[in-house]
Amino acid sequence: MKKDSSLPPATRTGARIIVEALERMGVDTVFAYPGGQILDVFDELAKSPDLHLILPRHEQGGAHMADAYARATGRPGVCIVTSGPGATNIVTGLATANMDGIPMVAITGQVATALVGNDAFQEADTCGITRPVTKHNYFVRNVADLPRILVEAFHIATTGKPGPVLIDLPKDVQISKTSEPFPEKFDRPGYRPSVEGHPKMVARLAQMINAAKRPLFYAGGGVVAADASEALTALARKARVPVATTLMGLGCFPESDPLSLRMIGMHGLIAANRALDECDMLVSIGARFDDRVTGKVSEFAPRARVAHVDIDPAAIGKTIRCDLPVVGDIRSILTDLLPLVREGDHADWLAQCAAWKAADPFSFDPSPAGAIMPQAVIETADRLTRGRDAIFTTDVGQNQMWSCQFLTHERPRTFLSSGGLGTMGFGLPAAIGAQLGRSDALVVCITGDGGMQMNAQELVVAVEHRLPVKVLILNNTYLGNVRLWQDLMYHGVHSMTHLTQSGRLPQERIEPDPTLPDYLPDFIKLAEAHGARARRVSDPADVEPALREAFDDPHVWVLEFIVEPEADITPMIPPGHSPKDVIRRFK
Numbered sequence: 001m002k003k004d005s006s007l008p009p010a011t012r013t014g015a016r017i018i019v020e021a022l023e024r025m026g027v028d029t030v031f032a033y034p035g036g037q038i039l040d041v042f043d044e045l046a047k048s049p050d051l052h053l054i055l056p057r058h059e060q061g062g063a064h065m066a067d068a069y070a071r072a073t074g075r076p077g078v079c080i081v082t083s084g085p086g087a088t089n090i091v092t093g094l095a096t097a098n099m100d101g102i103p104m105v106a107i108t109g110q111v112a113t114a115l116v117g118n119d120a121f122q123e124a125d126t127c128g129i130t131r132p133v134t135k136h137n138y139f140v141r142n143v144a145d146l147p148r149i150l151v152e153a154f155h156i157a158t159t160g161k162p163g164p165v166l167i168d169l170p171k172d173v174q175i176s177k178t179s180e181p182f183p184e185k186f187d188r189p190g191y192r193p194s195v196e197g198h199p200k201m202v203a204r205l206a207q208m209i210n211a212a213k214r215p216l217f218y219a220g221g222g223v224v225a226a227d228a229s230e231a232l233t234a235l236a237r238k239a240r241v242p243v244a245t246t247l248m249g250l251g252c253f254p255e256s257d258p259l260s261l262r263m264i265g266m267h268g269l270i271a272a273n274r275a276l277d278e279c280d281m282l283v284s285i286g287a288r289f290d291d292r293v294t295g296k297v298s299e300f301a302p303r304a305r306v307a308h309v310d311i312d313p314a315a316i317g318k319t320i321r322c323d324l325p326v327v328g329d330i331r332s333i334l335t336d337l338l339p340l341v342r343e344g345d346h347a348d349w350l351a352q353c354a355a356w357k358a359a360d361p362f363s364f365d366p367s368p369a370g371a372i373m374p375q376a377v378i379e380t381a382d383r384l385t386r387g388r389d390a391i392f393t394t395d396v397g398q399n400q401m402w403s404c405q406f407l408t409h410e411r412p413r414t415f416l417s418s419g420g421l422g423t424m425g426f427g428l429p430a431a432i433g434a435q436l437g438r439s440d441a442l443v444v445c446i447t448g449d450g451g452m453q454m455n456a457q458e459l460v461v462a463v464e465h466r467l468p469v470k471v472l473i474l475n476n477t478y479l480g481n482v483r484l485w486q487d488l489m490y491h492g493v494h495s496m497t498h499l500t501q502s503g504r505l506p507q508e509r510i511e512p513d514p515t516l517p518d519y520l521p522d523f524i525k526l527a528e529a530h531g532a533r534a535r536r537v538s539d540p541a542d543v544e545p546a547l548r549e550a551f552d553d554p555h556v557w558v559l560e561f562i563v564e565p566e567a568d569i570t571p572m573i574p575p576g577h578s579p580k581d582v583i584r585r586f587k
């Protein structure tokens with residue numbers, strides 16, 4: 001065949017282009033697990049002097065690490081895995097990031113294009129499987145498209161409502177060559193998220209805030225994503241508007257500020273939920289009216305006019321009526337709003353909110369048996385880290401809710417938790433990802449004995465890379481949050497939630513072995529087997545000394561706290577109910 005001399009010479013392989021793109025985008029850390037269909041990329045990764053390569057011990061762990069790296073730094077997290085099981089293992093990580101709007105770029109190996117659809121070894125329809133759990137995904141057919149796709153992927157992941165973008169890269173595309181350059185700028189007419197809020201809408205919002213007698217800001221993860229915490233704080237302080245946050249918004253407004261009503265929703269502060277019930281003007285800012293917040297939709301904020309401020313037009317009016325939509329970048333909108341709002345007063349309203357706060361602070365009863373209360377562990381960790389540059393990650397369950405309640409959230413990007421998907425197993429890999437992004441910070445993971453067993457293998461990554469994370473296991477011998485719901489709604493039948501050998505259902509057919517401890521695994525041995533320091537704490541008097549020892553030591557630490565087994569999370573608005581149905585105490 002005659003060579004077309006008008007074509008530029010082929011100069012680099014698809015695999016090389018991947019690594020060049022990472023370097024161009026300023027990526028410094030890559031979470032990557034190898035396999036047959038991605039080896040060409042790994043060969044190139046090994047040549048890069050600038051990349052810090054992290055080998056998780058399970059692809060799910062790697063995806064959560066990349067996600068939390070992004071949450072902690074604001075820069076996109078990158079993970080690379082092989083085809084088939086490598087790709088399916090990151091699905092939970094992608095879904096977690098997608099629900100919480102976290103920027104990630106995932107690159108998956110794929111069988112050669114000629115084999116696609118043949119049930120080839122380690123073939124999976126990665127694009128099909130991940131389409132519903134990514135912001136966007138690409139199947140690369142032609143290596144000449146790859147430079148453009150990479151530029152687009154990083155752009156789409158980090159703009160608008162951020163999210164994970166996946167690039168599926170067949171083996172033959174990795175080894176094919178092209179001289180196609182990286183495009184200078186991103187150009188896709190179908191993707192132009194608005195940045196500036198419409199001036200008329202912004203002016204109208206200012207009028208509504210100025211006219212309100214009982215205004216409330218309801219702030220979510222969008223404020224964190226937009227780096228708009230300072231803008232929100234300035235606005236709330238000028239207009240004297242109380243601020244309640246979602247779980248994802250924790251830290252976007254300092255909880256030490258008297259205007260803070262802390263967390264809203266199912267396990268939120270009673271004051272925040274009462275304010276929601278009584279306010280006459282609700283401004284939702286980067287929040288998506290999750291059902292854990294709205295409860296019974298028909299009774300949500302019944303007296304309020306509702307404004308939605310969000311970068312994502314799809315979020316406007318999705319579940320809750322909207323009287324005023326303001327679409328655009330939250331920081332830009334709040335900054336434009338600041339000169340338009342009047343210095344507020346709202347003395348009566350603020351006094352009312354303060355009275356609600358004083359009447360029902362987050363609190364807990366002591367253990368009847370004198371055991372350690374899990375909330376006390378978190379309160380102590382909070383006290384010991386005040387004034388320090390500390391980041392907390394959590395798992396999912398009671399440990400997560402108590403962390404929302406008993407940590408004082410002062411700054412954005414310091415509380416990393418799987419909000420939307422509620423992914424157990426997130427906490428430990430998240431701590432590792434966060435520590436890689438923020439090497440100076442004290443990173444503490446709060447987890448349950450159930451969640452710890454979902455990604456415990458990643459401890460070795462922390463140890464190997466000298467990432468001195470501190471893992472606090474609140475061992476209540478239960479899948480505690482589910483146990484609580486069983487007590488509440490299933491007549492106390494603990495179906496498969498009691499993790500001791502003696503507490504299992506007859507159907508599980510477990511004969512307790514008297515030569516073994518009733519509870520397995522031994523977390524201390526498990527931690528030590530991975531090279532971490534570890535200590536079991538069962539006396540309340542030892543909680544503070546143990547935390548101090550771990551926090552002041554440069555090693556990876558696992559502290560297992562043997563806590564009151566059936567401590568509950570209160571307050572609680574049962575699912576589908578409204579704030580008036582709040583349960584203050586179960587017993």
Ligand SMILES: Cc1ncc(C[n+]2csc(CCOP(=O)(O)OP(=O)(O)O)c2C)c(N)n1
Pocket residue numbers: 395396397398399400422423424425447448449450451452474476478479480481482
């Ligand atoms: C991957 C995954 N599987 C199942 C669940 C359902 N779930 C939510 S909380 C919970 C119990 C968590 O138990 P544990 O980790 O011991 O924490 P605790 O609630 O006791 O603090 C379960 C099973 C989940 N959120 N994520």
